[in-house]
Amino acid sequence: MASNTFGRLIEQFLTSLQFDGDLPNGIEVLDPYANTETCRVVHEMVKRYYQDGHPRLGVWGINPGRFGAGITGLSFTDPWAVSNLLGINTTLTGRRELSAEFISMVIERYGGPTVFYRDVYMCALSPLGFVKNGKNINFYDHPKLIRSIVPFVLSSLRAQHKAGLIADRCIVLGAGKLKSFTEREVSGAMGYTKILYLEHPRYIMQYRRADVSMFVDKYIEAIREILNPF
Numbered sequence: 712m713a714s715n716t717f718g719r720l721i722e723q724f725l726t727s728l729q730f731d732g733d734l735p736n737g738i739e740v741l742d743p744y745a746n747t748e749t750c751r752v753v754h755e756m757v758k759r760y761y762q763d764g765h766p767r768l769g770v771w772g773i774n775p776g777r778f779g780a781g782i783t784g785l786s787f788t789d790p791w792a793v794s795n796l797l798g799i800n801t802t803l804t805g806r807r808e809l810s811a812e813f814i815s816m817v818i819e820r821y822g823g824p825t826v827f828y829r830d831v832y833m834c835a836l837s838p839l840g841f842v843k844n845g846k847n848i849n850f851y852d853h854p855k856l857i858r859s860i861v862p863f864v865l866s867s868l869r870a871q872h873k874a875g876l877i878a879d880r881c882i883v884l885g886a887g888k889l890k891s892f893t894e895r896e897v898s899g900a901m902g903y904t905k906i907l908y909l910e911h912p913r914y915i916m917q918y919r920r921a922d923v924s925m926f927v928d929k930y931i932e933a934i935r936e937i938l939n940p941f
Contacts, residue, residue: 718761720874721832725784726750728867730839732859738848741774741781741840748802749784755799756785760828767832768938769871769881772810772911773889775840776847779808786833787814787912797824810912813923817930830938832876836864836889836897851888861896868901879904880937885911907933 726744734740743749775781779789782805788796789811790803796815818827837860841848850860872878879902883893886908898906910919915926 717764717767717875718757721761721871722753722757724867724870724874725753725838728839730863732863733855734841734859735853735855738841738843738853738856741777741842741847743775743781743784743840746784749782752793752799752801752803753784756797759797759799760824761832763829764875765829766875766877767828768830768934769868769876770831770833770884770934771868771881771893772833772835772884773849773851774835774837776808776810777840777842778805779811780835781840781847786835786838787811809916813912813916813927816923816927820927821931821934831934832871834867834871836868836883836893838867839863849888851892857892864897865900868897872901877938878902880906882907882909882933882937884909905937907937909933 728742728744730740730742744753772786775784775786780786782790782803783793785793787810789808790801790805791807792811792815793799793801793803796818814833818824821827821830837850841850841856848856850856881901881903883889883906885893889911890908893906893908897903909930910926915923919926
């Protein structure tokens with residue numbers, strides 16, 4: 712059950728993250744919280760949208776990328792969304808990011824950020840990102856990284872659930888490799904009894920753009936379904 716300390720505990724969790732696992736040669740950690748302005752944005756986010764006791768549903772992505780959460784510290788949120796959707800003034804800059812653009816549409820159709828974030832908490836199974844040669848790496852694409860990341864993923868999930876998330880249900884944004892990883896390493900360890908898997912926002916925006924409106928509705932229906940299972 713969530714408490715009025717949810718926002719404070721989430722902010723503390725995000726801004727104190729460290730990855731202690733073994734990194735394959737050439738892969739580096741992408742840590743947005745090393746940036747003072749990013750930490751300020753996170754503080755404003757939790758102060759505005761996470762200061763109540765309403766139970767929230769965890770919605771998990773892969774790991775932060777360079778143009779979204781890798782800048783803002785907020786999953787599926789680019790600098791445009793920080794300023795224009797969340798209403799937080801910031802000096803963070805960057806281009807629109809496809810996944811963030813899609814999630815912005817979901818949030819707006821859901822009723823806006825106040826309504827959306829009252830029900831939903833979005834992060835990633837790995838809340839820190841990874842880069843190689845200046846390009847994003849998804850942790851599940853590298854055998855050594857996928858082996859070393861499991862303890863970090865599970866400890867991160869447990870810390871966020873302890874802050875006050877709905878314990879037994881979640882949504883995972885990825886119906887391929889991320890689903891396989893979740894079923895193998897996460898579902899049983901976390902005691903989830905129900906997981907809904909949705910197509911990843913980037914896949915939708917790159918390959919199913921003509922169907923974006925349908926996928927926005929699918930996301931909203933999935934959130935409502937898992938929030939109200941009976």
